[in-house]
Amino acid sequence: DQAGIMRTRGGTAVWGFYFKHCNAVGISNTERVLVQNCHAERMSAECFYSAGRSRRGITEPKQYTRAITYERCSVVDCARNAFNNNDMAENTSVLRCRIVDVGGCTWEGASRFVRFIGNYVRNAGTVAMGNIRSRSEDFEILPSGQHIVADNVFESFVPYGGCAIRAAGGALQVVIRNNLFINFGSSAIELTCATGVRDLPAGIGTITGNILDMTAVATNAVKRVGIDVSATGVIVADNQIYTRGPTDPLVTAIRLKEPAVNLNIHDNLLRDCGTGIIAESAD
Numbered sequence: 001d002q003a004g005i006m007r008t009r010g011g012t013a014v015w016g017f018y019f020k021h022c023n024a025v026g027i028s029n030t031e032r033v034l035v036q037n038c039h040a041e042r043m044s045a046e047c048f049y050s051a052g053r054s055r056r057g058i059t060e061p062k063q064y065t066r067a068i069t070y071e072r073c074s075v076v077d078c079a080r081n082a083f084n085n086n087d088m089a090e091n092t093s094v095l096r097c098r099i100v101d102v103g104g105c106t107w108e109g110a111s112r113f114v115r116f117i118g119n120y121v122r123n124a125g126t127v128a129m130g131n132i133r134s135r136s137e138d139f140e141i142l143p144s145g146q147h148i149v150a151d152n153v154f155e156s157f158v159p160y161g162g163c164a165i166r167a168a169g170g171a172l173q174v175v176i177r178n179n180l181f182i183n184f185g186s187s188a189i190e191l192t193c194a195t196g197v198r199d200l201p202a203g204i205g206t207i208t209g210n211i212l213d214m215t216a217v218a219t220n221a222v223k224r225v226g227i228d229v230s231a232t233g234v235i236v237a238d239n240q241i242y243t244r245g246p247t248d249p250l251v252t253a254i255r256l257k258e259p260a261v262n263l264n265i266h267d268n269l270l271r272d273c274g275t276g277i278i279a280e281s282a283d
Contacts, residue, residue: 003079046084054088065089080104126161130171145171163187174205242271249274
């Protein structure tokens with residue numbers, strides 16, 4: 001909490017980790033990077049961090065990060081993001097890593113062509129796709145935020161970000177498939193069209209083959225949604241969403257919200273959720 005956002009008197013705000021800043025690995029415009037079997041613990045800022053130049057539309061800089069692979073790494077007991085690309089680096093893969101007790105995002109990236117596959121996550125923040133904060137015409141030529149989030153295990157709850165997986169702020173062409181959620185006490189998956197003054201909406205995604213056990217084993221259960229969609233052009237198919245034991249009135253299995261259009265929702269198995277499928281108007 002001390003490394004999070006801090007309001008200031010007479011100013012705006014500052015991230016607390018700036019006062020005592022530490023990363024495990026930093027990457028800037030390095031073209032090809034492989035990080036294997038690295039363990040990060042007690043970092044105040046982003047553990048594995050990338051920032052640098054990138055392609056803009058059809059133009060390409062002479063040097064930028066073309067590929068990053070993190071394999072069999074771990075992040076434990078850290079204050080902010082476990083993995084973070086604060087740029088449009090290409091072909092970042094987070095593979096078979098372990099992320100436990102992280103006070104920021106599990107992954108945050110505006111990057112292109114990202115694979116978050118085969119990881120174990122417990123008590124850590126959102127896998128946050130997009131957050132691009134730009135309406136540049138370049139993104140009409142070459143979008144960003146493309147992600148494959150697959151074959152991961154998420155356990156327990158989300159201490160930061162509100163849900164386990166979210167596509168927002170310009171993330172396009174997203175696949176979320178074959179993930180397991182175990183005893184999950186927070187919302188699970190969200191594709192949102194919500195934007196700020198510098199955002200483009202997310203959209204064009206497929207959510208399929210996920211198993212969401214939304215059974216809250218902790219005593220402080222909260223209202224939560226299995227799959228929440230307000231983005232356009234999304235398929236939600238072949239998922240299982242359920243709770244064990246009596247029906248939990250705090251759980252909504254699937255929520256659809258304006259202004260989303262072109263949705264295809266089919267062949268989902270829902271059981272013992274307080275609400276199965278609900279369609280809502282915009283706020």
